[in-house]
Structure formats: C-alpha cells, structure tokens
Amino acid sequence: MTFSICVREAYTGAEGKRHARFGVAVTTRLPGVGTICPFASGNGAVATQSLVNVDLGRRGIEYLDDGLAIGDALESLLNADDGRERRQLHGVDADGTFAFSGEECNDWYGHASGENYTVAGNLLTGESVVDAVAATYESDAFGDAPLAERLIDALEAGQDEGGDKREELPVQSAALKVATTEDREFEPYYDDLRVDATETPVVDLRETFEEARRGGEIVLERYDGEGGGDGENDD
Template sequence: MTFSICVRERYRDQDGTEQTRFGVAVTTRLPGVGTLCPFASENGAVATQSLVNVELGRKGVEYLDDGLAVEDALESLLNADDGSEQRQLHGVGTDGEFAFSGDECKPWYGHRVGDNYTVAGNLLTGESVIEATATAYEVTSPDDPSTDPDRPLAARLIDALEAGHVEGGDKREELPVQSAALLVRSTEQRAIDPYYDDLRVDATETPIADLRETYEQARRGFEMALERYEDDYESDELDAE
C-alpha cells in the first residue's frame, strides 16, 4: 500500500540552543494517505501502514509524549493488536528507532533502520524502493557534510519520497489515484510555525510532483507572511489573518 520514512535530526536554532526535529513522509496508490498514516510531535514521528490501524499511530505518538521510548511504545501497541501480523509500524523517538513488518504484509514488503531514521514499505516493486528512499535521505541529512544546512527537512523528505517513487514505488499501476503527505515537528518555539511543515496531496495521479509544488507555494507564502507579520506575532498583537 505504502512506503514512508521517519527521521530525527538534532540542530541548533538561531540562538545556538540545541533543538530536535522529527519528520515523517508517506505516499501510496490510494487517496488520502495523510489522514491515516503519518503522525508526529516534538517527541517523535510514527508511520502506520499496510492494513492500517490508525490508532497505532495516534497512540504511538501519545506514548512518546508521555515519555516512553519508541521501542517500548510501539512494541506495546503491537502486542495488544490482534492484527499485528498484517501491520507495518515504524518510527523514531528522542533516542531510538523502531521498525516492524508483519509476516502477513503484501510483497514486496520490508523495512530498514538507519542512524536517526526508519523506512518501510509494502506492495512495492522491490527492495530497491526502500534502499533508494533511505539513500536519498542519508545524502541530505545533517550528518552528511555536503548537506545544505538551510534546506528544510520538509524539502528533503520530498526528495526521499521522489527517489523511492522513481525506483518503482507502489506496484499497483492499475490504481492511478495516489496521494502523499509530510509532517514535521520541532522542539523549537517559533513565532510562526512554517506552513510547509504539514502538507497533504489527497488525490492526484502525480503525488510527488504535486507535493513538491505544494511545498514550494507554502514556503513562498510563509516567507511572505513572516516578512509582513512577524513583529505582530512576536508581540501577540495580530487580530486577524
């Protein structure tokens, strides 16, 4: 049904304070994937897929917000789920990664756990989709010295999805209506949260291209709003949009 990526990145804000951001991005050959699969907060990111149990994502993030380690949070949810062998569940917490693919997921299915990220997918053209997604993220992560430090995580998540999509992605070519979504959350307190950190394309035949176009327009709109309204936001005097 899907392939997705969850990541954790540590960085320093403009004041030099260490912060952590979490991101999740997903695409599938069905509409509305953003309503079902990606979940994130300032404490972690989770993707639930295959035969989707939305509560695994919702409760997973709630458990992370309560202070549980990601392994403990997601394993406990799977242990209580009678349909766990049909699920894929993966994510990152403050200090760990976790990925699970049940034996009854539809082939090709599988996952990969890397440093600060996880990738998983099912009903794919092959393992190379997961590998391409992971590699595309690795070469744009903060750990890579060639990474542009000013390029937002949202844009780099789209790059990772695009790499998997080009490699073949979801194998069900008979289903032309597709979707994609991304979600980024951070421990940083900002005057205005970037509009491009929570995006969905719910029904289209070109999900990655449309998600990228949506991102570009949202970033443009954010920069315009920041230029015009930042002082009002900071003083909490903005009365109307």
C-alpha cells in the first residue's frame, strides 16, 4: 500500500461539550484500498498497509473500543504476527499515537508522528511524500473545513510530491473515514468515502466529497422541520 494519515482532534460540539474526532485517509496504486486499509471508530483510527494484514486494522479498532491504549493494542497484534517485518501499522487514540514500519517493507518506506497524527508510506518516490502529507495536515490542523476535506488536502500534497512510485500501475484508489464521540442528529454523508478504481484517485475523492456535501445540504433543506433529515432514503 502507499501512504496514509491518521489524526485525532478535540473540538466543542453543538451542545457546548468537548468531543474527539478521529480520521484516516489513504491512497495507493491498486484498486479497492478502502476495503482493507483504513479503520476508525469513536475511540481511534488505524491504518494497516505494505503487505496488508486486514486483521491488524480490524482487531486494532476492536481493542481500542475495548479500552486498550493504541500502543498496547497495536504492538500486541504485531508481536503475534509472523509477517510483522513486512507490515506498516499506525494510528491514534484519545491519548497517544503509534507508528511501525517493518524492516522488510519496500523502499522508500517510513513513517512520521506528530502530537495528534501519524503518517506512513511505502513504495514512495521518497521521504518527502510523507513529509508533505504531515506538513499539510499540520498547517491546517483544527481548521474550519471539515476533517474529511483536510485529509484529502493532505493526500493531495503527498501525490503532488510524487506519491507511489509504481507508475506502471494505472488503476488506483483512495478512501477516508472520520468518526466522532459526539452523538450527532445528522451524520455527514462525506465522513466515509471511497474511490475504488480510477487513474485520478485523490481528484476523484475530492469530487466525491464535494458531491456528498452538496447532497447533504439538499437533504437538510428539503426535510428541515419535517423530521426526515436522518439520512434515510426517501424512495
């Protein structure tokens, strides 16, 4: 897999209470990355990549939901994984971060961590891809735009820096997930998006985000005051 970012943000909800939101976004020069790499819940976000072991992401989130700290959860899974040196695994929870890149991942590979985010990549054109993803997120962390949109900005910066070096593979994909501790009356349509097979994954993910946001605005306007703004289909 190529490169991904996991983030944690604290914010004040509509009712004035403090909440946390978690996000993960990824893109690669293979189809369907959204089915195997990004995982998120109201307790954290995890990305599993390189020679992917989907169970690391799925069980990682389950462990976070059970109350384990991110480091304890992901390290315990790696310790039980015979293929750990071919894995990349990283993520965030309410209190910390964790990032691991096995020594048998394909160059260029590596990861970076900040106070509230992790970034990792492999088979990249160089370290500058990961640096660009991190710097772009940091420059607008906690900004006014939705987290989903800012995650796309971060992916775009990595693509512009060179991204995945496998230019012979035209079919690509991208995905993002955002989860929050807030019990919202209306869940945005743009917090769980995938582009499964395209030659322009980040561009298409942004277009999908914009259309999902526009669709949500139309639904809210149509059902305002009618009790139908819960996101259910009205066929």
